[in-house]
Amino acid sequence: MNTRWKPSVTVAAIIERDGRYLLVEEETPEGLRLNNPAGHLDPGESPAQGVARETLEETAHAFAPTALVGIYLSRFLRESTGEDVTYLRFAFCGELGAFDPERRLDTGIVRTLWMTPDELRASADRHRSPLVLRCIEDHLAGRRLPLDAVTTDLTVFRAR
Numbered sequence: 001m002n003t004r005w006k007p008s009v010t011v012a013a014i015i016e017r018d019g020r021y022l023l024v025e026e027e028t029p030e031g032l033r034l035n036n037p038a039g040h041l042d043p044g045e046s047p048a049q050g051v052a053r054e055t056l057e058e059t060a061h062a063f064a065p066t067a068l069v070g071i072y073l074s075r076f077l078r079e080s081t082g083e084d085v086t087y088l089r090f091a092f093c094g095e096l097g098a099f100d101p102e103r104r105l106d107t108g109i110v111r112t113l114w115m116t117p118d119e120l121r122a123s124a125d126r127h128r129s130p131l132v133l134r135c136i137e138d139h140l141a142g143r144r145l146p147l148d149a150v151t152t153d154l155t156v157f158r159a160r
Contacts (some may be wrong), residue, residue: 007073007086012038012131013052014069014093014139018113021136022096024058027108028128029080034115035128036091036135037063041107043160046152047090055096062097067144069093072131090150091135097143 013036015022023034039054042049048065053106055063069091076085105112115123119138126131 004014005086007088009041009047009089010038010089010134011041011047011053012036012052012089012091013055013063013065014091014135016053016093016094016139017096018115020116021109021120021139022059022061022112023120024105024112024141025110026058026128027110032110032126033128034113034120034123034126034132036132037112038089041090043156046156047150048092048147048152049088049095051092056100056103058109059112060100060103060105062100063094064097065092065094065116065147067093068149069135069139069143070145070148071150074129074131076129087129087131089131089135091131091138092147093139093144114146 022037024033024037025034037055037058038084041050051065052063055061072089072091117136120136124133
């Protein structure tokens with residue numbers, strides 16, 4: 001019997017302030033890596049809701065997406081285990097909101113940091129995936145799609 005291929009759906013926040021981008025440093029099986037605030041889409045949420053949740057969990061900042069930067073497909077092969085995963089990433093830019101100093105960062109997140117595009121380019125070997133820089137380059141190039149470019153049908157929000 002054939003197994004249906006299912007990519008992992010993720011969401012990412014591309015947050016710029018004063019020429020610097022907000023990143024997280026996180027522990028991974030490959031060591032300490034840099035990533036955009038990002039994570040897996042949960043059941044029962046839209047991609048816009050997911051990116052707001054993930055940003056809060058990983059940075060302790062509220063986040064309101066205002067535009068879609070892009071939709072990306074990438075593949076990752078973990079050499080140590082042979083795990084082969086394809087990711088479908090929805091990257092959003094938006095407005096960074098209030099910081100909650102009482103909130104603990106997600107497990108594995110070591111810290112948040114702000115980096116310039118040049119610092120990001122120079123640290124590409126530490127990125128969690130090639131999409132970290134690609135999404136920022138697309139943001140720098142002015143790529144913006146309206147939020148309604150991604151439609152979430154109401155069936156997603158129904159109780160299971």
